Amino acid sequence: MDNAKSQKKVKIAYIYYSLQFFVKQDLDLLSKHFTVHEFNFKSIFDIFKLILVVRKSDITYSWFAGGHSFLAVVLSKLLRKKSIVIAGGGDVASLPEIDYGAMRKYKRSRFFSKFVLKYADVVLAVSEFTKGEVLRWQKPKKMEVIYNGIDTKEKQCAHNKEDMVVTIANRYKLKGIKTFIEASAHFPNSAFVIIGSVGYDINYSPSNVIITGKITNDEVIKWLSKSKVYCQLSYYESFGMGLAEAMACGCVPVATNRAALPEVVGDTGILVPYDDTVAAVEAIKSAFEMDGTRARDRVCNQFELDKRENKLVDIITFLMQNRQN
Incomplete structure (x- = not known):
């Protein structure tokens, strides 16, 4: 006292x-x-x-x-x-x-x-x-x-994850949105969700791409909790709050091998080069077959x-x- x-x-x-x-x-x-x-x-x-x-x-x-x-x-x-x-x-x-x-x-x-x-x-x-x-x-x-x-107590996973891929972004080139959208065309039966207030025009995205716009943190958690895969295809991240939140929600991380992203992902996901759509597609395919429990455990233990x-x-x-x- x-x-x-x-x-x-x-x-x-x-x-x-x-x-x-x-x-x-x-x-x-x-x-x-x-x-x-x-x-x-x-x-x-x-x-x-x-x-x-x-x-x-x-x-x-x-x-x-x-x-x-x-x-x-x-x-x-x-x-x-x-x-x-x-x-x-x-x-x-x-x-x-x-x-x-x-x-x-x-x-x-x-x-x-x-x-x-x-x-x-x-x-x-x-x-x-x-x-x-x-x-x-x-x-x-x-x-x-x-x-x-990351407050892992408020980040919970859905019992039945969907074959859905999510990213959080507000800058096109920095966050690798081009690669995310190009990759989505290879998974027509899976939703690819861009969370954020998009400050750019995307007029060529496949029909399975969803852009939420600016939403509340509770709504973000709802998307992350039911998504199987989270992509952080950025050019640069000093940490990656969205990535760590997604991992806490049990998403399997697919991230670029740049900046601080490998430090956050560790050995719980898949790393790819920046602006490499082929590598991103193959990584997402593999991530769909993985379990996000280890990703959540890493956040609970480290962050x-x-x-x-x-x-x-x-x-x-x-x-x-x-x-x-």
Whole structure:
């Protein structure tokens, strides 16, 4: 009880641009243990409000290295606070061939990201792959890998899986949608479901392709729970939250052999090259004959949400104990 009271005395400025699912997830986790001041930084005109929030906090916690976390780290230094930054993927990527990543040349974001990675008290990478990406640009003072977490208790499998293939995507080239649609033509009797708000026109897809648009998380889980196979045919993923959620729902993973995806899949699915429809088709055929139990077990053992929660609490406790350094 005394420890809980002591934790609640710790005040965290929780700073973000966009309240994506995993950003809100951390917000909820930290709010269970600490006093959290949530701050949605939208523009430079928010800087005076940000100063007030940082001033009344002990630690700043920012998702992604960027302009908002640049200000958070600078203010933390000036006001003698500690700073944590989550390296989440796109903030440490440079992929001009697909027009993706904050570290591309001639982008202002590159300066902000490199500054943040160098001067934040702690940088937390969401995968070993992302840790390697960080080290391409800077050597942080302290860096740890804390995987994104999946609440496996709410992710349950249907007893009778359907011969259905699902992917979660919102960017055409980055997420490998072309390969997914081309592969669907080889399975006319199986539904191929694209979950997400599609920001592009798909006017050549076979009749078995379903595009859900933006749906609730509960609806996503319903699709994943009855699907036999999940595809993550991406060019780049810093972790792959959709992939890990699908595995937790008992889907057999078919993913590209790029970035952090092999790290998540392990030996529970099938890896294929990016933009290789033939390989994807053969992998999906094999995946239909596999059981997703091992995929779920891997998520339960490696990426359970409780693990992330405990490690985040440990890091914050460490910083508070060493705040004079």
